[in-house]
Amino acid sequence: MSSAPVARRQLSAQIRAKRLAADMTIEQVADELEWSSTKISNIETGRSKRPAVSDIRLLLDVYKVGDTRERETILELTRQSRKRGWWSQYDDVLTSDYTSLEAGVVGLRVFELQYVPGLLQTPEYAAAITHATLIREPAEVERVVEARMRRQQVLFDRPTPVDMWAIIDQHALDLLKASDPELCRAQLEHLADLAEAPNSITIQVLGRSGLHPGMGGPFTILKYENPEQDAVFLEADEDGLYLDKRPQVDRYRRIFDLLVSKSMDPDGVAAHLRSLIS
Numbered sequence: 404m405s406s407a408p409v410a411r412r413q414l415s416a417q418i419r420a421k422r423l424a425a426d427m428t429i430e431q432v433a434d435e436l437e438w439s440s441t442k443i444s445n446i447e448t449g450r451s452k453r454p455a456v457s458d459i460r461l462l463l464d465v466y467k468v469g470d471t472r473e474r475e476t477i478l479e480l481t482r483q484s485r486k487r488g489w490w491s492q493y494d495d496v497l498t499s500d501y502t503s504l505e506a507g508v509v510g511l512r513v514f515e516l517q518y519v520p521g522l523l524q525t526p527e528y529a530a531a532i533t534h535a536t537l538i539r540e541p542a543e544v545e546r547v548v549e550a551r552m553r554r555q556q557v558l559f560d561r562p563t564p565v566d567m568w569a570i571i572d573q574h575a576l577d578l579l580k581a582s583d584p585e586l587c588r589a590q591l592e593h594l595a596d597l598a599e600a601p602n603s604i605t606i607q608v609l610g611r612s613g614l615h616p617g618m619g620g621p622f623t624i625l626k627y628e629n630p631e632q633d634a635v636f637l638e639a640d641e642d643g644l645y646l647d648k649r650p651q652v653d654r655y656r657r658i659f660d661l662l663v664s665k666s667m668d669p670d671g672v673a674a675h676l677r678s679l680i681s
Contacts, residue, residue, distance in 0.1 A: 408507030410483035412632045415449040417477050418459065421466040422447070435465055448647060450500060453485045493550040496543065499643055501636055502554060510566040510626035512659045514609075514617050517578060519590060520569050522555050523597060523606070528590040531582065564603040566626075570662050572609045572617070580679055588680050595673040607666035608675060616661045624655055 422432060422443075429447075433440045445451040446458070459481045463474055490502040505511070513520045519528060529548045538544055557565050571594075579587050598606045609615065623636045635646040635655045646652065667675060 407484055407486040407488050408503050408505075409627070410480050411449045411452075411454075411503075412507060412627055413629075414454065414459070414477065414480040414484050415447050416629070416632055417480065418462060419447040421463065421468055425466040427466070432462070432465055436461060448645070449504070450645075452500065452503065454481055456481050456485075489553060490550070493546065493553075496546045496550055500645075501638075501643060502550075504625055504634070504636070504645075505554065506557060507627065508557070508565055508625045509563070509628055511568070512624035512626070512656075513567065513569040513621075514572075514623075514659060514662055515569070515575055515621045516572045516617065517575050517621070519571060519575060519579065519594065521551050522558055522567065523569060523594060523604075524551060525590050525593050526552060527586055528579075531586055558602070558604065566603050568605040568607075568659075568663075570607045570609055570617075570659070570666050573611050576608065576676075576679060591676045591680050595676040598669065598673040598676065605669050606672050607663065607669055608672055609662060609666045612665055615665055616658045619658075622655055622658075624652065624659060 422429070429440050429443045432438075432443055442451070443462075446454050446462070456478055459478060460474075463477065468474055468477070488503055488506055490497055490506070493502075511522075513522075518524075518532060521529070524532070526548050529551045530544055533544045533547045538547065558567060576591070579590060594606060597604050609617070621638060623638070625634045625636060627633055631649075633647075633652050635652055637644040637646070646655070
C-alpha cells in the first residue's frame with residue numbers, strides 16, 4: 404500500500420495519462436463535466452489534497468476507461484491519497500503543500516542561499532529563523548518548530564532513508580555567524596556531526612566563488628521512485644512554486660550538478676564548519 408503523498412503522485416500521473424490517451428484537452432474535459440479547468444489541473448498535478456472518489460470515477464467515465472480491474476486500481480489509489488498525514492495536525496503553521504510532497508520522496512537535492520535547510524536545523528535555529536521572519540507569538544513559534552522537527556523524521560525514521568544532498572551557500576553560514584554565538588556554535592556542530600555521520604545525507608558548502616548558477620534563488624528537487632514524477636519546489640514566504648514539466652526539472656538538475664562541481668568536497672565540510680565556530 405502506498406503512502407498518501409506517493410499515492411497522490413501516482414494518481415495524478417495516471418489521470419493525466421488517461422486524458423492524453425483519450426486525446427482530450429483539460430478545457431474539453433472541463434466543458435463536458437461542467438468543472439473548472441483549475442480543478443482538473445489540480446488533480447493532475449497533485450495539488451488536490453483529497454480528491455473525491457466520485458470525481459475520479461467521473462473522469463474515468465469521460466476517458467472511457469472500461470476495464471474493471473484498472474478502474475478499481477485507480478480508485479484505490481484515490482482512497483489511499485485521501486488519508487491524512489501527520490502534517491494535517493499543523494495546518495495552522497504549514498501553509499503550503501510542500502510537506503506532504505516531501506513525505507513521499509526517495510531523494511532530495513537542496514540548494515539554500517540564506518538559511519540552513521529546514522531538515523538540517525536545530526530547534527533553536529528554527530525558532531530564531533521563525534522570529535526573524537516576523538512570527539512573534541510564542542505559541543506559534545513553538546508550533547512551527549515542532550512541525551519542522553517532525554519533518555526531519557523523513558531522514559531517519561524509514562527502512563530506506565531518504566537520500567539528501569544539500570548545498571549551503573557560505574552566505575547562509577556568514578549570517579549564522581553574525582547572530583548569537585551560542586546559536587551559531589550549536590547549529591554548526593549539528594551540521595558537522597551530520598556531515599561526518601554514516602547516514603544518507605551529503606552536505607556541501609558553496610564558497611565565495613563569485614557568479615554561480617544558483618544566483619536565481621534557492622530550490623529543492625523532489626525525487627520519487629518514478630523519475631517522471633520528480634518536481635522542483637521554489638519556496639516563497641507563504642507558499643511556493645511547483646515545477647513538474649520535464650524541461651523545467653531537467654534544467655534544475657543541471658543547475659544542481661554545476662553547483663556540486665563548484666562547491667567544497669563533502670569530505671572537508673565538517674572541518675570547515677567547525678573552523679567557523681569562534
